Amino acid sequence: MVIQSEVKTTEQDLLRVVGLSKIYDGTVKAVEDVAFSVQKGEVFALLGGSGCGKSTLLRMLAGFETPTQGNIFLAGKDITSLPPYQRPINMMFQSYALFPHLTVWDNIAFGLRRDGMAKADIANRVESMLSLVQLNQFARRKPHQLSGGQQQRVALARSLAKRPQLLLLDEPLGALDKKLREKTQFELINIVQEVGVTCVLVTHDQEEAMTMASRIAVMGGGRFLQVGRPREIYEVPNSVQVADFVGNVNLFQGEVTAADATCITVRSAECMHAVTHSAAVRVGMRVSLALRPEKITLTQVLPLADDNWCVGEVVELAYFGAYTTYHVKLDSGMVLKVQAMNGTQTNVIAVGHRVYASWHTLAVVVLTQ
């Protein structure tokens, strides 16, 4: 794949991972030949479904798993074989792993005591951590005497207390309910930015990855499928798998009928597509076209353009308040997902209507794999 060759070493790289693999029992490839680097101050997200290898990768960074192959460099130093307790890396665990027998204060001080820090310094550091997460009045409580959101903040404070060079976040919002999640998401990222710590974040939730991370690696089958900024991942997915995993997508299968420097024409069973695209495609090639639901306009009047529209019948309609989702059954049998914001104008489209779905030439992404 092309991604690995893109890894470039700069002075600012804090974390550099080279050719990392983890193979269980000689056959099960949990992580396969992964390479990437993370710059200082970046929040890097590993996004993928369960079993994609993201957790194994994170555990190798923390030192709980020994890589079968490859190396991990932190600030230029090879830490691949360093045990977890000697790495300047701390982790905020999934469902927090707060020590149930220790108070909030002692939980936060736990790592500092291991470093043999002076008592007064520990006290200062713990107090400042407590202020950072606004839990000063809860210092003497035990973890079970805290709400889920408070526990999450203690876990964050504990993992930041040692001022790690790298902070690992394992599904940091996974244990919270939906409403608390949104609020906490911003709180968490504000604190991380305030401290300026470099983060590697593991999540299966694409919204979480997009709002929190500056770069995202989409993982599948133990490999990196695509690495890029949130907008790139969403707008320009490099494969059907990524397009499908990140957000909703309509996929057309077609054949390239014409291609010039900036524009290609693709014929699919549904319609003709004129696509602005610069990637190398040849006439006659089979390609997939990815089209996000919110980029489609539904009208009841025939569009003027020759390409990029098709006609169908609304078979389902779901009202979500801010927007409405339509399922339009095209004549080819394909069901097109369309999402439209609910503006001030009254929407007249209803189930059973025959509608025209159209989109801009820039809206479609051509995928060759």
Place this chain on the structure above:
Amino acid sequence: MNNAFAKSWMIAVYAFLYLPIITLVVYSFNASPLVTVWSHASVKWYVALMADDDLISAVKLSLEIAFLSALMSVFFGTFTAFALNRYRRFSGRTLLSSMASAPLVMPDVIVGLSLLLMLVSVQHWLGFPDRGLFTILLGHALLGAAYANVVITSRLREMDGRLDEAAMDLGCKPFQVFRLVTLPLLVPALVSAFLLTFTLSFDDVVLSSFLSGPGYSTLPMVIFSRARLGLNPSINAAATVIISVVTIGVIALSLYQARAARQRKREMALVYSESNQNT
């Protein structure tokens, strides 16, 4: 199935479990030397107990053995539980786990006989140990370690493995992880294991009979030898004392545990209402 049937079934079973114990206690206050023939209430058998030197020295020996063997049981039980739970794969793991559960399921007579014959062989070669306190201790500790292993294993299994990792992540070396995180969380299980193995040792008659030597009679051995000969009012009185102590101890412990659990629940409810106010 209706409720009345369920209730009467349960009452019948509890009656079956408790009636003999209650009878034993009641008849301990019977003045007649014929245990089953009630004459009038009296505490004379309790008074006689104080002068029963055989019984008193047996109690002392039993307490000593129970205390020491419970310590040994918890020690070796903890080791076994850790070895079997921390290391999922090592050569001979199956053998270790079978050996660890063997004393639990094997009839006492076999455990006693095999241990004794081993100790006799050792004595034949090395000239020690003589049969007595030490050999009984070894037998009880073997049985107790097997039980302690079960108690500690079940606690280790429900403990979140991430806590160990969190400790390591924050800079603990493996032994520090054990001392600062695992051990404190294990304390309740260690206490239960100690109490259980203490009771087992204090109650054992078969292993002790095989492993004891002249001059070393534990309380159950004395009671057993008297009970074999028939009913004996001194046993009733001794039994009542033992049963009272154990019952009070067990009830106190369970009340304490129930109170701790309630306290915890209350605190959690408080947090819940607090967090609802905040949002």
Place this chain on the structure above:
Amino acid sequence: MSGLAQMVDEVRARLGGRRWLIGVPYLWYVLLVLIPLLIIIKISFSEMLITEVASMLTWRQGWPSLHLNFDSYVFLATDTLYFDTYLSSIKYALATTLICLLIGYPFAYFMVRSPAHVQHTLVMLVMLPFWTSFLLRIYAWKIMLADDGVINALLIHLGIIDGAIQIMNTPTSLMIGMVYSYLPFMILPLYANLSKLDMRYLEAAADLGASPWKTFWLVTVPLSKAGIIAGAMLVFIPAVGEYVIPELLGGSDTLMIGRVLWDEFFSNNDWSMASAVAVVMILLILLPMAILNKYQTEAAR
């Protein structure tokens, strides 16, 4: 370079911890379980001299010569007393297991269906006799079952019998004592198993039209199979080798193999015979032990 040195230290430290953690319990059990078992096997094949076991290994003209003696086993096989005793031990143990299951299963089931706040107390009440002396509880039955004991008095009072009947020192008194002692071993695993049973299965069965009785037989019982097997083995295995209960409640006529072993050892001083009896007993309970082990490892997963 220091990285490498640290790595070496680390590996050494880890291996060291592991060696101790596995080595200590291994040594303990090899010494106190494995070697003793091997020794009784060895002694069962040895000749019994007046006060000691004859040596198996003798040196003849510089060559070791192994002397296996099958006398004990031959005697075990030819004297019908042993065969009858093994058979009757198994019969008593099976009967105990069955009765414990018949009493214990409904009991555990009712416990689980009891209100949540009393369940802790109900479990405690089953455990409590288990914590109090087993020996004394068996002794208590001697009082209960004596000719002029509580049970006889009660039966006469109720007019069920005219005069005292003998219960003590019969198979009945033995069975009462066995069931009484082993009932908690049946109830507790069953309770643990049934309390984990997801009530939604029962609701689903009812929702799909099964009557409560059908639901019980088609859903509850199959799902509690592991608990039934664990309980049955926990009762059966120690019951086969029981010594104290038949000694105190069984009288002189009830045949139990634990007593035979005890007598061979303590009265006849025949260590070889006692060992042979033990070895055959182990072979008898090996299968139920393997079943128990299998279900326990499955339950652990």
